[in-house]
Amino acid sequence: MSRVAVLAGGESLERQVSLRSGARVRDALEQLGHDAVAIDVGPDLVARLTDEPPDVAFVALHGRDGEDGTVQELLELVGVPYTASGPSACMRCSDKVLAKHALRDAGLATPDFYAFSRTAFESLGAAQALPAIEERLDFPVVVKPASQGSALGIRFAPTAQEVPAAIVAAFSYDTKVMLERHVNGRELAVSVLDGPEGPEALPVVEAIPRGGDHYDFEARYQIGRTDFACPARLEPETTARVQGLALDAYRVLGCYGFARVDLMLDAATGEPTVLEANAIPGLTETSLLPQAAEAAGISFPAFVARVLDLALIRAAA
Amino acid sequence: MGRSRSTARDLERYAGLFAQRTNGMKSSAMRDLMAITQRPEVISLAGGLPDTTHFPAEDVAALMARVAADASAAALQYGPTDGLEEVKRAIVQVMAAEGMDVETDELLVTTGGQQVIDLVCKTLIDPGDVIVAEGPTYPGAVPTFGAYEADVVQVEMDADGMRVDRLEETLDGLQRAGRTPKFVYTVPTFQNPAGVTMALERRHQLVRIAAERELLVLEDNPYGLLRYEGDPLPPLYALDGGEYVIYLGTFSKILSPGLRLGWTAAPRPVLEKLGLAKQGADLCSSTFGQHFVVQYFAQRNWTDLLGRLRGVYTRRRDVMLEALAEHLPAEATWTRPAGGLFIWATLPDYIDTTDLLARALREHVAFVPGRAAFLDGRGGSSLRLNFSGVDEPDLREGIRRIGKVVSEQVQLYSTLTGTPAAPPRPAAATPEDAAAGRVLPLRRRAGGER
Numbered sequence: 001m002s003r004v005a006v007l008a009g010g011e012s013l014e015r016q017v018s019l020r021s022g023a024r025v026r027d028a029l030e031q032l033g034h035d036a037v038a039i040d041v042g043p044d045l046v047a048r049l050t051d052e053p054p055d056v057a058f059v060a061l062h063g064r065d066g067e068d069g070t071v072q073e074l075l076e077l078v079g080v081p082y083t084a085s086g087p088s089a090c091m092r093c094s095d096k097v098l099a100k101h102a103l104r105d106a107g108l109a110t111p112d113f114y115a116f117s118r119t120a121f122e123s124l125g126a127a128q129a130l131p132a133i134e135e136r137l138d139f140p141v142v143v144k145p146a147s148q149g150s151a152l153g154i155r156f157a158p159t160a161q162e163v164p165a166a167i168v169a170a171f172s173y174d175t176k177v178m179l180e181r182h183v184n185g186r187e188l189a190v191s192v193l194d195g196p197e198g199p200e201a202l203p204v205v206e207a208i209p210r211g212g213d214h215y216d217f218e219a220r221y222q223i224g225r226t227d228f229a230c231p232a233r234l235e236p237e238t239t240a241r242v243q244g245l246a247l248d249a250y251r252v253l254g255c256y257g258f259a260r261v262d263l264m265l266d267a268a269t270g271e272p273t274v275l276e277a278n279a280i281p282g283l284t285e286t287s288l289l290p291q292a293a294e295a296a297g298i299s300f301p302a303f304v305a306r307v308l309d310l311a312l313i314r315a316a317a
Numbered sequence: 318m319g320r321s322r323s324t325a326r327d328l329e330r331y332a333g334l335f336a337q338r339t340n341g342m343k344s345s346a347m348r349d350l351m352a353i354t355q356r357p358e359v360i361s362l363a364g365g366l367p368d369t370t371h372f373p374a375e376d377v378a379a380l381m382a383r384v385a386a387d388a389s390a391a392a393l394q395y396g397p398t399d400g401l402e403e404v405k406r407a408i409v410q411v412m413a414a415e416g417m418d419v420e421t422d423e424l425l426v427t428t429g430g431q432q433v434i435d436l437v438c439k440t441l442i443d444p445g446d447v448i449v450a451e452g453p454t455y456p457g458a459v460p461t462f463g464a465y466e467a468d469v470v471q472v473e474m475d476a477d478g479m480r481v482d483r484l485e486e487t488l489d490g491l492q493r494a495g496r497t498p499k500f501v502y503t504v505p506t507f508q509n510p511a512g513v514t515m516a517l518e519r520r521h522q523l524v525r526i527a528a529e530r531e532l533l534v535l536e537d538n539p540y541g542l543l544r545y546e547g548d549p550l551p552p553l554y555a556l557d558g559g560e561y562v563i564y565l566g567t568f569s570k571i572l573s574p575g576l577r578l579g580w581t582a583a584p585r586p587v588l589e590k591l592g593l594a595k596q597g598a599d600l601c602s603s604t605f606g607q608h609f610v611v612q613y614f615a616q617r618n619w620t621d622l623l624g625r626l627r628g629v630y631t632r633r634r635d636v637m638l639e640a641l642a643e644h645l646p647a648e649a650t651w652t653r654p655a656g657g658l659f660i661w662a663t664l665p666d667y668i669d670t671t672d673l674l675a676r677a678l679r680e681h682v683a684f685v686p687g688r689a690a691f692l693d694g695r696g697g698s699s700l701r702l703n704f705s706g707v708d709e710p711d712l713r714e715g716i717r718r719i720g721k722v723v724s725e726q727v728q729l730y731s732t733l734t735g736t737p738a739a740p741p742r743p744a745a746a747t748p749e750d751a752a753a754g755r756v757l758p759l760r761r762r763a764g765g766e767r
Contacts, residue, residue, distance in 0.1 A: 013675055016352055118729070127733045153672055164733035165667035168726050172672035 002034050004308065005054035005080070007071065009040035012063025013152055013173075021283035022060040024290075028304040029058070041066065049078045056311050057082040058304070059280060067280045068094035068147065081315030083307045085279045089254040093279040097146045097178050099253060100276075106252040108245065109273040111264070112137060113180040115146060118171060134160055137181040143167055145174035156182065183275075185267040188232060190246035191260045191281065191289040193303070194310050199250055201243035202292035206232035228288065230295045238265070242272045249274050257310045258303075260289050338444070338466050354683035360715040363683040365457075365509065365658055366706035367570050371625050376617070383612045384605070396604040398596045400426020400580070404607045407614040408580050412566065414620070415541050417555045419564075419582045425592055428602045430539055430567035430579035433591075434458050436598065437500065437535050437563060437581075438465040440590045447491060447498040451479050453661065453690030453699070455509045455537065458502060462692065469692045470498070476652070478505055478515025481522040488530065500533040500563070505553060507540040507657025510690045510701035514655060517550050524553055527561040533587070537565045540657035542623055545631040547655045559584060568610060570658075571623050576606040630658070630705050633712055637704040640713045644720025646727045651702075658705040663687075663698060668726050670700045676726075682718040 006029065008022025009015055022038060029036035039048055041061060049057070057080050065071055069090035075082040085093070092098045097115040104110055114133045120126035134141060143166035145153040153173040155166035163179075170177040187209075191202040206229040234242065246261035253259075260281035263272045281289045283300075293303045354363045384392050399405075405421035412419050427433050434457075442448065444466035450458070452471030462469050472487055473480045484501070491498060503523070505515035515523070527534045536553045554564040559582060567579035583591060595601075613619065637660060641651055651662035664670065670686040677683060687699030702719075704712060731737055 011353070011356075013353070013678075121729065121732050127735060130733070152675065164730055165669070167733055168667060168730050169669050169672040171726070171729060172669075172676040 002055040002308070003037065004029050004034045005037050005039050005049065005057045006060055007039050007041050007045075007057055007066065008060040010042070010061050010063070010066050010071075012061070012065060012067075013148070014063035017282055017284060018060060018062045018066065020285075021062070021287070024283055024285070024300065025058050025060050025304055028301040031301050032305055034308075041071065045071070046074060046078060049075070049080055053078070053080055056080070056308055056315075058308065058311075059083050060283060062280055062282060064094075064147070067278070081311045083311045084257040085255045085259060089256065089259075090279045092253045093255070093259065093277045095146050095176075096144060096276050097176060100178075100274075102252055103249055103274055106248070108248055108252060109271060111181040111183050111273055111275070113178050115176060115178040117176045121167075130163060131160070133179055134163065137179060140182045141166075142180045142182045143170050144178050144180060145170040145172075146176035146178055148173045183264040183266050183273055186232070186265040188242055188263045188265055188272070189260055189288045189292075190243055190263065191258065191292040192246060192250040192255065193258045193293065193298070193306065194256060195306070199247055199255075201247050202289070202298075203231035203295040204234060204239055204242055205230040205288045205292050206234075207288070228291060230288075230291050234265075238270075238272075245272050245274060249277055253277050255279060256314065257307050258289065338464055351683075351685075353678050356681075359678065359681045359683050360707060360711050360718070361683045362702045362704070362707060362712075362715050362719075363685045364703055364706050366703065367574060367626065367658070368629060368705055369573055369575065371629060372573060372622060380609055380612045380616060383616065384608045387612070388608050392605045392608040394604060396601045396607060398425075398601050399592055400424065400602065401604070401607045401611065403611040403614075404578075405580075407610055407619070408566065410614070411542075411571065411619070412554075412564075412582070415538075415549065415555070416551050417564070417582075419554075419559070423559065423582050423585065423588060425581050425583070425588055425595065426602050426607065427579045427581060427595065428599055429569060429574070429577045430537065430565050431457060431461075432595070432598070432602075433563075433565040433579060433581045434461050434502075434535070434537070436591045436594045438462065438467065439594045439598075440587070441499040441533070442467050447496050448500060448502055449484065449487060449498045450502040451504070451508065451511070453510050453687060453696055453701075454502065454692075455504055456685060456689040456701070458537075459689065459692060467499075471691060471693065471695075474508070474511055474513060476513055478508065478513050478519055479503055479523070481519045481526065484523070485526060488526070488532075498532065500535050501527070502535045502537065503553070504537045504539075506538055506550065507543065507654050507659075509540070509657065510659050510685065510687075511661040512652040512654030512657060512659045513661075514550065520550065520553055520556055524557040524562070527557065532561060534562045535565060536562050539565075539567045539570050542571055543627060543630060543658070544656040545627060545634060545654075554582060563587060571619070571626075572610070572613065576603070576609060578602055578606050578610060633704045633707070633709060634660075636709045636712050637702065637716060640716035640720075641702075644717050644724075646720075646724050648727060649723065658703055660702045660704060661687075662700050662702060664700070664723060665727065665730070666698045667730050668723065669697050671697070673700075673722060673726065676722045677719055680718040680722060682715045684719065 006022050006026050008018045026036045026038055057075055059082050061067060061071060067090055069087035072087040072090050092102055100110045100113055116126050140156045140158045141163060143155045143157055153170045155169055157163040157166045167177055187207045189205045192199050193202055208227040210227060242263060249261045250259055260278045262275045264275060265272050283290055290300050354361045402421060404426055405424045408424055409419055409421060438461055442465040446467055448462055448467045448469050450469055450471050451474050454471060470487055472484045507514055534553060538552055554562045564582040568576055581591060638653060648665040649662055651660050654660060671688055674686050685701040687696030690696050
C-alpha cells in the first residue's frame with residue numbers, strides 16, 4: 001500500500017473537470033488499497049508535499065499550471081515521484097504551437113497553421129499579414145488560443161470578417177494564438193499508454209457530435225451531447241495508420257505514462273492529421289481515455305495501477 | 318467502502334435512469350468559469366447579493382432571543398403549508414407600501430421568491446409549453462424554465478422595459494402557429510439583469526393584454542422598494558387587481574436572503590394549485606425564519622433597514638456609474654437604473670463577454686456574461702454588473718479592471734481591422750453627466766424576438 005497524493009483542482013479554467021478526474025482516481029486508488037490523499041492545488045502545495053511527502057503523486061490537473069509543466073517541475077524539485085509526462089513534454093503539449101512545430105519538424109502530419117503573440121499584432125504589424133494567411137489556409141479558418149486545453153476560446157471563422165473577433169476571443173485565454181487550416185472529416189482520439197514493451201496505442205475513439213459544433217466545450221463533458229464510438233468504425237488498415245501516427249506524435253513530444261492524441265481523418269485525402277496532444281487528458285466518466293482503456297480490457301483501476309507503477313519506475317531510474 | 322463510493326461517482330451507471338427533463342439541466346463552460354468567481358481574491362460583481370452587513374448583529378441576537386422566549390417550541394415545529402398568519406399580515410403591510418391591496422388568504426409564503434418561479438412552472442408548464450419572458454431575463458429563472466422543458470420566447474426591451482408592442486406581435490405570431498403561452502414572466506421594476514423599469518403606460522397595456530387574452534402574468538418584484546430616485550410606479554398586481562397577475566415578493570432584499578422567505582399572491586384557483594405543489598415540494602417554508610420575521614415586524618420598524626439600504630445602494634450605484642463613464646471605452650453603453658441591484662452594459666459586438674470573463678478573472682474581477690440571461694445564445698456582448706454587494710473602493714477597482722480588459726480588446730480589434738478605436742471618453746464631471754445621453758440601447762438582434 002502506498003500513500004498517494006492526488007493533485008486536482010487548481011486555478012485553471014478546467015478546475016471543475018479536474019476535480020471530477022481527481023475524484024475518480026481517488027476512488028480507484030482506494031479500491032486498489034492505497035491511501036489516497038486529495039490535494040486541491042494552491043499556494044500550500046509545496047508545503048504539503050514536503051511536510052508529509054507522499055510515496056507518489058497522481059497528477060489529475062488540467063490546463064494551466066497542472067498540464068503545462070509547472071507542477072511537474074515542482075514535483076521534481078521536492079523529489080516526489082509523479083504520474084505521466086515530465087516538464088518538457090507537458091510544456092510542448094500544452095502549447096499547441098510548440099507541439100505543432102515539433103510535429104511538423106519531425107515530418108508528422110498536422111494542419112497548416114500560423115501563430116502570433118500579442119506583440120506581433122501590437123508592435124510588428126502582423127495584422128497586415130492576415131489576408132495572405134487567410135488565403136493560404138482557406139476558409140473556414142480555425143482560431144485557437146495556444147494553451148487552452150479545453151475547447152474554450154476556439155472559434156471557426158467562416159469568412160475574413162469574422163477573423164478579428166475570433167482572434168480577440170482567443171487572446172482572452174492566452175498571449176499567443178494560432179490560425180489553423182480547418183480539416184473537414186472525422187474526429188478521432190487515440191489514447192496512448194506506456195507498458196512493459198513501450199507505449200501502446202489504445203483503441204481509437206471517434207467523437208460524433210449530435211448535430212453540433214465539433215468544438216462545443218459544453219458537449220465535451222456532457223453525457224448525451226456527443227456520441228462516442230469505441231473502437232471507431234474504421235478499416236483495419238486506417239486504424240493502424242491512425243494509431244501509428246498517434247504513437248509517433250507521443251514519442252516526438254516526449255510523453256511518458258499516458259497521453260491522448262487528438263486527430264482528424266481528413267475527408268478529402270483519407271489521411272490522418274494530428275490536431276494536438278493532451279499530456280493529462282480528462283479522466284472523468286465521459287472522458288475518452290478511460291473509454292479506450294475499457295475497450296482494450298483495461299479497467300480504470302488497472303489503468304491507475306499501471307500509471308502509478310510507471311511513475312515509480314521512472315523515479316527509480 | 319471504496320467500491321460503493323466508486324459506483325456512486327460513476328455517472329455512466331446512472332445516465333440511463335435520469336428523467337428526460339434533466340437534459341434541460343445543463344452544466345456549462347460558463348458555470349465552470351463562474352465557480353472561479355467565488356475565490357476571495359476576486360472582486361465579484363457577478364452576484365446578486367444584498368449587503369447583509371447593515372443588519373446589526375445585536376439586532377439579530379435580540380430578535381432570536383425573542384423567538385426563543387415567545388415561541389421556541391412553535392418555531393422548531395412544522396408550520397402550515399401556506400405560512401404563518403402573522404407573516405402574511407407582515408406581507409400585507411409590505412405590499413401596501415407599494416400600493417397593493419391583498420388579503421391574507423390570497424397569500425402563500427414560499428421558500429424565497431425563487432420557489433414561486435418553480436411552483437408556477439410546476440403548476441402550469443407541460444413540456445413544450447410556451448413562456449414569454451423579457452430578453453434579457455433573470456438568469457436564475459433560466460434553469461427553472463429549462464428543468465420544466467418550457468419553450469421560452471424572449472421579447473425585446475428598451476429603456477422603458479418590455480416592448481409591449483413586440484409582446485403583442487409575439488403573441489399574435491404564436492397564435493397563428495396555434496400556440497398559447499402559459500404565462501408571461503416579467504420583472505417590471507428595476508429589472509434583473511437590465512436594470513430598467515417598465516413605463517406606466519406599458520404596465521397598463523400589459524394588464525389589458527393579459528385580460529383580453531386571458532393570459533397569466535408572473536410579476537417578479539424583488540426590488541420595487543429599492544428605489545433611489547423618481548416616483549414609484551404601481552405594480553402590475555395593483556393595476557390588475559389580482560385577476561391575471563401572479564405576484565412574487567420576497568423578504569430577501571428588504572430583510573435578508575438567508576431567511577429564504579418569499580411569497581406569492583395569486584388568483585385563488587391558481588393559489589390553491591400552487592399550495593398543493595408546495596406541499597409536495599417542502600411541506601412548509603422555514604418556521605424558524607417565519608418566527609424571526611414575525612418578531613422583526615413586531616419589534617422594529619421594517620422600513621428603517623430599507624431606508625439605510627437605499628442610502629448605501631444609491632451611493633454604490635452612483636460610484637459604479639461614475640467608474641463606468643471613466644473606464645469603459647466610448648463604444649460601450651449601459652443602463653442607468655433608478656433602483657434595484659444591477660446595471661446592464663453592452664460592449665461592441667465583436668467582444669464576447671464569456672471569453673472576456675476568462676480574461677477578467679486573471680485580473681481578479683468577475684461579472685455575469687450576458688448569455689446567461691438568454692435561452693437562445695443572444696446577449697454575447699453584454700454583461701450584468703451588481704453594485705449592491707461590494708463596497709465603494711472595490712466597485713471602483715472592479716470597474717477599472719473590467720475597463721482595462723475591455724480597452725485591451727477594443728485596441729486589439731482596431732489593430733486587427735486597421736480601423737482606429739474611438740477616442741477615449743472625456744472624463745465625466747458628475748454622475749448625471751456620465752449618464753446623460755448614453756442610456757441603454759438594449760441591443761436588438763436581426764430576426765426579431767427569437
